[in-house]
Amino acid sequence: MVLHLTDDFKANAADWEAAGIKLPQYDPAEVAAYTAEHPYWVHFGAGNLFREVQALIAQSLLNQGLVKSGVIVAETFDADIIEDSFKPYDNRGLSVILKSDGSIDTELVASVAASYGVKKHDEVWDGLVKVFTNPELQFVTVTITEKGYAIKNNDGELLPWIKPEVENGPDTAVSAMGAITALLFERFKAGAKPIAMVSTDNFSQNGDRFRSVIVEFAELWAKKGFVSEDFVRYVDDPEQVSFPLSMIDRITPNPAESVSKLLAEKGFGDNKIFHTAKGTNVAPFANSEETWYLVIEDSFPNGRPALEKAGVFLGDRDTVNDSDEMKVTTCLNPVHTALAVTGRLMSYDSMSETIADPTLKALAERLSYKEGLPVVTDPGIFSPKEFAEKVIDVRVPNPSLPDSPVRISTDTSQKVPIRFGVTIKKYVESPDHDVNELVAIPLAIAAWLRLLLGKDGKATDDNGNEITLSPDPRIPELQADLAPLTLGGDLSKADEVLKPILADTTLWNVDLTQTPLAEKIVGYFKEFAAGTGTLHPVIDKELGL
Numbered sequence: 001m002v003l004h005l006t007d008d009f010k011a012n013a014a015d016w017e018a019a020g021i022k023l024p025q026y027d028p029a030e031v032a033a034y035t036a037e038h039p040y041w042v043h044f045g046a047g048n049l050f051r052e053v054q055a056l057i058a059q060s061l062l063n064q065g066l067v068k069s070g071v072i073v074a075e076t077f078d079a080d081i082i083e084d085s086f087k088p089y090d091n092r093g094l095s096v097i098l099k100s101d102g103s104i105d106t107e108l109v110a111s112v113a114a115s116y117g118v119k120k121h122d123e124v125w126d127g128l129v130k131v132f133t134n135p136e137l138q139f140v141t142v143t144i145t146e147k148g149y150a151i152k153n154n155d156g157e158l159l160p161w162i163k164p165e166v167e168n169g170p171d172t173a174v175s176a177m178g179a180i181t182a183l184l185f186e187r188f189k190a191g192a193k194p195i196a197m198v199s200t201d202n203f204s205q206n207g208d209r210f211r212s213v214i215v216e217f218a219e220l221w222a223k224k225g226f227v228s229e230d231f232v233r234y235v236d237d238p239e240q241v242s243f244p245l246s247m248i249d250r251i252t253p254n255p256a257e258s259v260s261k262l263l264a265e266k267g268f269g270d271n272k273i274f275h276t277a278k279g280t281n282v283a284p285f286a287n288s289e290e291t292w293y294l295v296i297e298d299s300f301p302n303g304r305p306a307l308e309k310a311g312v313f314l315g316d317r318d319t320v321n322d323s324d325e326m327k328v329t330t331c332l333n334p335v336h337t338a339l340a341v342t343g344r345l346m347s348y349d350s351m352s353e354t355i356a357d358p359t360l361k362a363l364a365e366r367l368s369y370k371e372g373l374p375v376v377t378d379p380g381i382f383s384p385k386e387f388a389e390k391v392i393d394v395r396v397p398n399p400s401l402p403d404s405p406v407r408i409s410t411d412t413s414q415k416v417p418i419r420f421g422v423t424i425k426k427y428v429e430s431p432d433h434d435v436n437e438l439v440a441i442p443l444a445i446a447a448w449l450r451l452l453l454g455k456d457g458k459a460t461d462d463n464g465n466e467i468t469l470s471p472d473p474r475i476p477e478l479q480a481d482l483a484p485l486t487l488g489g490d491l492s493k494a495d496e497v498l499k500p501i502l503a504d505t506t507l508w509n510v511d512l513t514q515t516p517l518a519e520k521i522v523g524y525f526k527e528f529a530a531g532t533g534t535l536h537p538v539i540d541k542e543l544g545l
């Protein structure tokens with residue numbers, strides 16, 4: 001028998017159980033009906049992470065009888081996600097957890113009580129307005145990628161799709177930031193009940209940035225007379241509208257063909273992967289790892305359910321900030337980036353292959369334990385050392401997780417200031433640490449610069465094969481700057497060519513040429529770029545392997 005998400009799963013529970021798929025312990029129809037009158041949670045961004053974090057938390061709260069409503073999901077950027085992978089499946093999904101011991105946990109998730117794909121202000125929009133004007137709505141979570149928060153370009157001009165919304169007012173807003181501000185305006189007009197707006201996107205001080213953009217949108221509309229100054233004060237008052245900080249962590253690659261195939265073999269029929277016109281890769285299932293963390297600043301002016309009983313850490317601002325800094329600048333993302341750039345030089349297909357390489361593992365260990373951990377602040381709710389060990393010994397080595405150096409090395413130029421720059425700055429500024437102690441960080445930077453040698457987004461790996469670099473907005477500029485240097489060619493100008501790149505504070509957070517690291521990086525770069533087959537010997541030598 002083929003299992004489908006829309007099955008009456010109580011009627012064929014034995015078949016689901018035989019396939020090893022956990023079932024919800026509530027009645028989804030009852031939950032949907034109750035949620036329509038008593039919404040407490042709306043999530044914006046119906047991507048893959050939502051299915052593996054927020055929807056599972058909502059399911060856990062329902063299973064434990066802690067709430068009677070489900071989560072409502074809204075999508076402003078890519079309504080096709082809703083049409084393709086939510087509506088045909090009654091908003092249900094399958095969570096697939098690929099564990100590091102090779103086993104798999106699967107769970108039918110029915111906690112999404114309603115879904116809204118916003119394209120214009122029509123009946124779909126009216127449905128969301130009804131939710132936002134309900135006094136019981138307690139909080140909103142958001143996963144829309146960092147670029148989803150942008151309303152201006154680098155020159156301070158409104159983005160072309162934001163400008164008409166500013167000019168024509170809340171009734172025309174459909175961008176993520178415009179739509180959210182317009183929905184808050186509806187809530188304000190309906191009695192200005194409080195609400196928490198929780199960004200769960202992957203960047204530091206996410207709540208602060210979210211607030212500043214929403215307040216700016218409100219101010220722009222106030223200047224044009226679309227909204228009152230009282231509305232601006234409402235969104236800017238943390239006791240009315242809070243914007244808590246958060247740290248979120250669960251490696252959730254795009255739905256993989258290998259997982260789709262495995263589900264088909266299990267007798268699960270809803271395994272189609274969709275590639276939407278806007279480039280989102282979604283499916284009625286999502287695949288992720290076992291480990292996850294969600295830490296949220298406990299600031300919910302309209303109350304909240306017992307999220308802690310569903311595995312969420314609630315804490316004060318400093319705890320959340322320290323947790324985020326621990327993950328993004330020390331224990332996870334720098335290791336990921338170092339392994340991804342060296343992994344691309346080795347043309348490894350998966351992240352697990354990178355850390356199975358003893359040289360690259362030693363690089364990751366040195367980076368995390370010897371260079372990052374000494375300058376990280378312990379958030380107090382979990383141990384940075386244990387977190388780092390789990391990344392290196394369990395999470396990255398997980399052979400079942402379909403994650404790749406290609407995915408992780410996307411946008412490296414945007415990531416290095418935080419992933420390496422914050423630690424470098426701490427070494428430069430601390431009287432207790434010597435920047436000369438850093439070896440793994442300059443090796444990783446030099447390896448990335450070596451990877452960039454080439455043109456038109458093409459490069460050569462350490463075996464001498466041509467590869468296509470992962471997308472990164474600064475590749476054209478950086479490859480042009482590096483053009484005088486070639487792999488195995490004349491590197492006598494390396495110092496001169498690399499100097500302006502190493503002095504660029506937008507890349508490193510500090511001017512590396514003012515530190516001994518510049519000379520080190522140029523030296524490592526020259527050794528890497530001397531020819532092919534250099535990656536292992538150079539790293540081995542520097543790490544004393």
Ligand SMILES: NC(=O)C1=CN([C@@H]2O[C@H](COP(=O)(O)OP(=O)(O)OC[C@H]3O[C@@H](n4cnc5c(N)ncnc54)[C@H](O)[C@@H]3O)[C@@H](O)[C@H]2O)C=CC1
Pocket residue numbers: 044045046047048049050075076077078081143144145146147148149176200201202203248249250251252253280281
């Ligand atoms: N996938 C992961 O491992 C993790 C992701 N995150 C955070 O969640 C974000 C989303 O990740 P996924 O859901 O896995 O990605 P995804 O690719 O599955 O979905 C992306 C989501 O962002 C929306 N989006 C994309 N560009 C947008 C724009 N310009 N304006 C508004 N919305 C836009 C899409 O419509 C979709 O809802 C990440 O960028 C990151 O901030 C955090 C931790 C783990």
Ligand SMILES: O=P(O)(O)OC[C@H]1O[C@](O)(CO)[C@@H](O)[C@@H]1O
Pocket residue numbers: 202248249250251252253332333336407408409
């Ligand atoms: O794409 P990035 O920002 O390198 O992140 C890599 C992965 O690590 C994470 O930070 C893990 O939570 C996720 O955001 C992402 O899956």
